[in-house]
Amino acid sequence: MRLIVNGASHEVAAPDHERLLTTLRDRLHLTGTKLVCGRGECGACTVLLDGAPAYACLTLTAACHGREVSTIEGLAQDGELHPVQQAFIDHDALQCGFCTPGQILAAVGLLDRQPHPSEDDVRRGMSGNLCRCGTYPKIVRAVLAAAEGGAGNG
Amino acid sequence: MAKRFVTTKVEVEGREETKVVELPTREPEPWGVDASLHIVGRRDKRMDALEKVTGEAEYTADVQLPGMLYVALARASVAAGKMQSLDLAPALAMPGVRGAITMDDVPGIKLDGIQVFDRTIHYVYQPIAAICADTQEIAERAVRAIHPAIERLPHVLDAASALAPDAPRVKPHGNLHRASPRVASRGDIAAGLRDAEVTITREYRTPVALHTALEPHGAVAAWSGDRVTVWESTQGIFNTRSDLAEAFELPLSSVRVVKNYMGGGFGAKNGASLAAYTAVALSRKLRRPVRCIFDREGEQTDAGNRTATVQRVTLGARRDGTLTAISLDATIPLGIGGWLSSPARMYSEMYRCANVRTSETFVFTNTAPMASFRAPGNVEGAFGLESAMDVLAHELEMDPLELRRRNYADHDQDKNRRYSAKHLDECYRLGAERFGWSRARSRKRDTSARVRRGVGMASLAWGAGGGPPAYATVRINGDGSIEVLTGAQDLGTGARTVLAQVAAEVLGAKLDDVRTVLGDTERLPFASNSWGSITTASVGPAVRVAAEEARDALFEAAAGMLDTEPNELESRDSEIHAKSSDRCLLFREVCEKLGDVMIIGQGSRGPNPEKTALSAFGAQFAEVEVDVETGRVRVLRVVSAHDSGRIVNPTLAESQLEGGIIQGLGYALFEERILDSRTGVPLNPTMHDYKIPTIGDVPEIDAFFVDIPDTVANHTGVKGVAEPPIIATAPAIANAVADALGVEVAEIPMTPWRVLGSVRGGSIA
Numbered sequence A: 001m002r003l004i005v006n007g008a009s010h011e012v013a014a015p016d017h018e019r020l021l022t023t024l025r026d027r028l029h030l031t032g033t034k035l036v037c038g039r040g041e042c043g044a045c046t047v048l049l050d051g052a053p054a055y056a057c058l059t060l061t062a063a064c065h066g067r068e069v070s071t072i073e074g075l076a077q078d079g080e081l082h083p084v085q086q087a088f089i090d091h092d093a094l095q096c097g098f099c100t101p102g103q104i105l106a107a108v109g110l111l112d113r114q115p116h117p118s119e120d121d122v123r124r125g126m127s128g129n130l131c132r133c134g135t136y137p138k139i140v141r142a143v144l145a146a147a148e149g150g151a152g153n154g
Numbered sequence B: 001m002a003k004r005f006v007t008t009k010v011e012v013e014g015r016e017e018t019k020v021v022e023l024p025t026r027e028p029e030p031w032g033v034d035a036s037l038h039i040v041g042r043r044d045k046r047m048d049a050l051e052k053v054t055g056e057a058e059y060t061a062d063v064q065l066p067g068m069l070y071v072a073l074a075r076a077s078v079a080a081g082k083m084q085s086l087d088l089a090p091a092l093a094m095p096g097v098r099g100a101i102t103m104d105d106v107p108g109i110k111l112d113g114i115q116v117f118d119r120t121i122h123y124v125y126q127p128i129a130a131i132c133a134d135t136q137e138i139a140e141r142a143v144r145a146i147h148p149a150i151e152r153l154p155h156v157l158d159a160a161s162a163l164a165p166d167a168p169r170v171k172p173h174g175n176l177h178r179a180s181p182r183v184a185s186r187g188d189i190a191a192g193l194r195d196a197e198v199t200i201t202r203e204y205r206t207p208v209a210l211h212t213a214l215e216p217h218g219a220v221a222a223w224s225g226d227r228v229t230v231w232e233s234t235q236g237i238f239n240t241r242s243d244l245a246e247a248f249e250l251p252l253s254s255v256r257v258v259k260n261y262m263g264g265g266f267g268a269k270n271g272a273s274l275a276a277y278t279a280v281a282l283s284r285k286l287r288r289p290v291r292c293i294f295d296r297e298g299e300q301t302d303a304g305n306r307t308a309t310v311q312r313v314t315l316g317a318r319r320d321g322t323l324t325a326i327s328l329d330a331t332i333p334l335g336i337g338g339w340l341s342s343p344a345r346m347y348s349e350m351y352r353c354a355n356v357r358t359s360e361t362f363v364f365t366n367t368a369p370m371a372s373f374r375a376p377g378n379v380e381g382a383f384g385l386e387s388a389m390d391v392l393a394h395e396l397e398m399d400p401l402e403l404r405r406r407n408y409a410d411h412d413q414d415k416n417r418r419y420s421a422k423h424l425d426e427c428y429r430l431g432a433e434r435f436g437w438s439r440a441r442s443r444k445r446d447t448s449a450r451v452r453r454g455v456g457m458a459s460l461a462w463g464a465g466g467g468p469p470a471y472a473t474v475r476i477n478g479d480g481s482i483e484v485l486t487g488a489q490d491l492g493t494g495a496r497t498v499l500a501q502v503a504a505e506v507l508g509a510k511l512d513d514v515r516t517v518l519g520d521t522e523r524l525p526f527a528s529n530s531w532g533s534i535t536t537a538s539v540g541p542a543v544r545v546a547a548e549e550a551r552d553a554l555f556e557a558a559a560g561m562l563d564t565e566p567n568e569l570e571s572r573d574s575e576i577h578a579k580s581s582d583r584c585l586l587f588r589e590v591c592e593k594l595g596d597v598m599i600i601g602q603g604s605r606g607p608n609p610e611k612t613a614l615s616a617f618g619a620q621f622a623e624v625e626v627d628v629e630t631g632r633v634r635v636l637r638v639v640s641a642h643d644s645g646r647i648v649n650p651t652l653a654e655s656q657l658e659g660g661i662i663q664g665l666g667y668a669l670f671e672e673r674i675l676d677s678r679t680g681v682p683l684n685p686t687m688h689d690y691k692i693p694t695i696g697d698v699p700e701i702d703a704f705f706v707d708i709p710d711t712v713a714n715h716t717g718v719k720g721v722a723e724p725p726i727i728a729t730a731p732a733i734a735n736a737v738a739d740a741l742g743v744e745v746a747e748i749p750m751t752p753w754r755v756l757g758s759v760r761g762g763s764i765a
């Protein structure tokens, strides 16, 4: 089957029951997407599927035939960070960084849906992504700052 | 000749150890309050943030090696038993399965006192075998094909049943740890109680809490000849190396441990893990690289935990609030193993009191072994002590903050020695001011409202002075770029950044020109585990010395080129200026002229001051809202004031404070491992059922430092930051809930049903 990941097309021989997370990490060696709970409870495996956030651990690769998958590796364009990535750096919205790829993609998805979120919208929109280091206050700030900078309009 | 090796005391996780230390080549003047520093103290961005936001940071599970095999662990499903047979044939027969190991492959290798893959079963989820296969999926399927025959034996799951007269034996020698009870006292507790005009006695309970780092324990091992390279998610590469070298009978130089990035440790990753032993043993047996990563269930059930406690507390005081007696009887179930973290420390250190007696009983049970968890002991102890202090304040009709101030400990009473510095009073003052404590306290409580508000506070102390040994090398390359090399680790704490800041400060370099290289035992000089909040205070001074040595060499080279003397030079932004003329040279220009000469500075951490306690302090204030119909507690805001000496990077340090407070909030409100009381099976080993705080639970947080350098502690003036913030959060919140409801809180987490029970019954228990 064919999978389009970060704009590039891949032929993958994934069995029907294989999860997108396994395909990305173990077949395509795109290890930025993290496995944490493996059952839709933490958001660390968040990718964008045709632009909308999805948990790669709950998505079957077979269901992604011909669809666009964006992972953290494909977010920067021509060496320029995505404004959400830049905002995470600027506001120190990461500590160990393990939840960060999922947080960033969730934020990108949120701002696409809702370019001008309130603080409450950010809290609601990001509540599917856990962070044990407790970067949440900084994540709120980073996402609001990215929105301010027009991240959701691009 | 002056001595080269001396001994000194170093405190880690509440335990003080004597260490041999090699005296540094120089002992720089401390950076005092007036030191003119440009980069230390600056809010620079985290230097490894780019790798983290692009997904390029390589964590252990991201390591991919050609021909690598995957591991799944078979685990026990009973709390105590004897394995009669373990037939691996059905698993080994499956296509894609490459091999397996059991206890027989790792004879004598122990973790937490238990033989790895032991045939005797000590707790549910204990590993009993490891299966290795071409993919993770095949390995997991193969594990399901194993059906060990286990003879069940009677078990005990909690301290009370372990201590019952006819309890089944958890360990051959019994259920009490040999050190039990551990009793410590000063003064005369009976006299102190006689002197008391007011006495209170209460019992407090704290839960088993799980670290729940997002990255689980895991390792990748690859042998080459008779050497092995191990990537492990660890807080201590050198500890891991010695554990593995000892277990596999290898010289230290044949084991290389690498850890570039890790997804959190919080105390549970302090040496070689079961994953590392497994990967190394399987990789040796199969001659292929092997990756062993815990699944989430394994991580939540068998990767360490904070012990539960029962604390029976008596406080005695005079009417004016002066404490005359503090007594603690604590029971602490360790699980099947672990070490003796001490809730008693808070009781003996936090307040001035001549008569203190603490007794701690450590008990073995048929549950997974405990491990250090961010400020082990003090977090548990703070909940008991600080809750009791509020009860006492209430009895005395005294402001809780005032009671704490009246019992200010100005020296370390247990060891009768000074503190290197203590600015807790400033934390009280600034914290109370920023919180608006007196205004909030005097507000009338509406006892008929459905949603009630309350405020509370608590104090904290933590031995975070760090110490030797720690080494660092600073290298200036031919193009003027700079590397700081040290075998410390960055857990997400910011160590990479702050160590580079220290080096850049000393060298007068641009921070962007400096790179910190961590996490490789083969290439880097020794630094100890990143635990006990010690990294910056331990390694920072070594980096400073190394950078001074490098700077001196650089200046000597430049002096000739600028026709002046080295002491006539100064540097800024990677540029060297002659003070007396306007001549200058870039670091790059000096180094290019030197050709292949490499400027190298070596530094080590000197001894700690004698007869001095090195501690960080702080005070936290919380405001909560409690819905008396649903029992739901919402924390509205937390103000947290900290004295951790000089702060190298306030932004990163504040991030750590926030993280600690949020973990403390989880401990206060949600987090609790639950076992089936009959079988010992963990009932909430998932992230859905074991609740850590989400972004929606986070209050408004104002966390800050008084930022006064501690020049007695070490010459950088720094003390630790990581653990202090989690210590006071649960009691501050509990005291706020008690204030809101007018009933005491005796047990955490304050889940809705407990809160409702207390609203109805008068006490939360």
Ligand code: FES
Residues within 6 Å of the ligand: A034, A035, A036, A037, A038, A039, A040, A041, A042, A043, A044, A045, A046, A055, A056, A057, A058
């Ligand atoms: S790993 Fe997919 S939601 Fe946790």
Ligand code: FES
Residues within 6 Å of the ligand: A094, A095, A096, A097, A098, A099, A100, A130, A131, A132, A133, A134, A135, B214, B263, B264, B492
């Ligand atoms: S930054 Fe560590 S889990 Fe979020």
